[in-house]
Amino acid sequence: xxxxxxxxxxxxxxxxxxxxxxxxxxxxxxxxxxxxxxxxxxxxxxxxxxxxxxxxxxxxxxxxxxxxxxxxxxxxxxxxxxxxxxxxxxxxxxxxxxxxxxxxxxxxxxxxxxxxxxxxxxxxxxxxxxxxxxxxxxxxxxxxxxxxxxxxxxxxxxxxxxxxxxxxxxxxxxxxxxxxxxxxxxxxxxxxxxxxxxxxxxxxxxxxxxxxxxxxxxxxxxxxxxxxxxxxxxxxxxxxxxxxxxxxxxxx
Numbered sequence: 001x002x003x004x005x006x007x008x009x010x011x012x013x014x015x016x017x018x019x020x021x022x023x024x025x026x027x028x029x030x031x032x033x034x035x036x037x038x039x040x041x042x043x044x045x046x047x048x049x050x051x052x053x054x055x056x057x058x059x060x061x062x063x064x065x066x067x068x069x070x071x072x073x074x075x076x077x078x079x080x081x082x083x084x085x086x087x088x089x090x091x092x093x094x095x096x097x098x099x100x101x102x103x104x105x106x107x108x109x110x111x112x113x114x115x116x117x118x119x120x121x122x123x124x125x126x127x128x129x130x131x132x133x134x135x136x137x138x139x140x141x142x143x144x145x146x147x148x149x150x151x152x153x154x155x156x157x158x159x160x161x162x163x164x165x166x167x168x169x170x171x172x173x174x175x176x177x178x179x180x181x182x183x184x185x186x187x188x189x190x191x192x193x194x195x196x197x198x199x200x201x202x203x204x205x206x207x208x209x210x211x212x213x214x215x216x217x218x219x220x221x222x223x224x225x226x227x228x229x230x231x232x233x234x235x236x237x238x239x240x241x242x243x244x245x246x247x248x249x250x251x252x
Contacts, residue, residue: 009047009057010038011144012070015151019054024061025070032068035060046070051143051151053078078149082191082243083109083170084236089199089228090119090158096126099229100135101142103152106236109192110153111139114164116207118199127158161207165214168194174216177231178208181218184238193239197232 012034017025025048040046042060048070049055055076062069086103088096090113100111119125126135136154143151155167168174173189175181176196196211203211208218221234 009045010040011047011049013051013140013144014048015050017050019048019050019056019072019075021072021074023072025072027068029066032063032065035063035068048072049144053080053149055149080150081107084239085110085170085192085194086232087112087114087164087194087196088232089197090115090125090127091122091199091228093124093126093131095229097135097138099232100139102233103236104139104142105146105148106240107148107150108152108236112155112164113158115158115160116199117204118201161210165210170194175219176211176216177221177235178218179220181220184219184221184235187219189239189242195235197228199228
């Protein structure tokens with residue numbers, strides 16, 4: 001099953017379903033509402049994904065106000081690309097949501113919102129369980145729109161930098177975006193890559209030192225001062241491009 005074959009189909013996120021050929025996927029009221037908005041009917045072909053590398057297509061066999069039933073015809077498994085983790089700032093809610101969408105489209109492996117010292121002055125800022133649920137829904141929507149195979153893992157809570165560093169389990173390349181660092185275009189990346197993005201106004205000296213002590217290398221995206229969401233998306237795109245990852249499918 002080729003990815004471009006899915007492009008014209010209405011899509012649905014099915015994280016709780018065991019996607020495999022010949023199975024029946026039953027989704028709830030939100031998916032049923034989406035189907036009505038798209039004016040879908042029984043017999044229409046649709047796309048389903050679980051955010052864990054499985055993508056499928058099938059046919060609507062049942063539709064009501066409360067649920068939609070999809071008979072899955074075929075499923076493909078997409079290998080996970082090289083891992084790229086993000087440490088992003090707790091910041092303005094809308095800008096965090098936008099950043100989460102774009103980083104999902106670009107294939108971020110994980111997302112950890114860090115409460116940098118300057119994050120505490122932001123209002124209204126994106127934090128708490130309700131906001132994380134909203135962000136997760138936005139990521140799911142972006143995954144379906146982009147026909148991306150893997151949903152980023154999202155860490156609970158908004159840790160300070162020391163706790164965020166303690167939570168890192170992967171080695172590989174660690175970079176922190178810093179105007180004084182070497183140009184990112186000169187950097188060489190070994191997967192997994194962890195990208196730390198500071199808040200508006202920059203990192204405090206002790207935060208930058210903590211990252212340096214944890215083997216984060218400062219890199220620069222150029223002379224312009226970028227908003228955090230622009231910087232995160234640009235850095236992720238550069239790293240993904242450097243890997244040249246192909247998203248070919250393995251048939252399941």
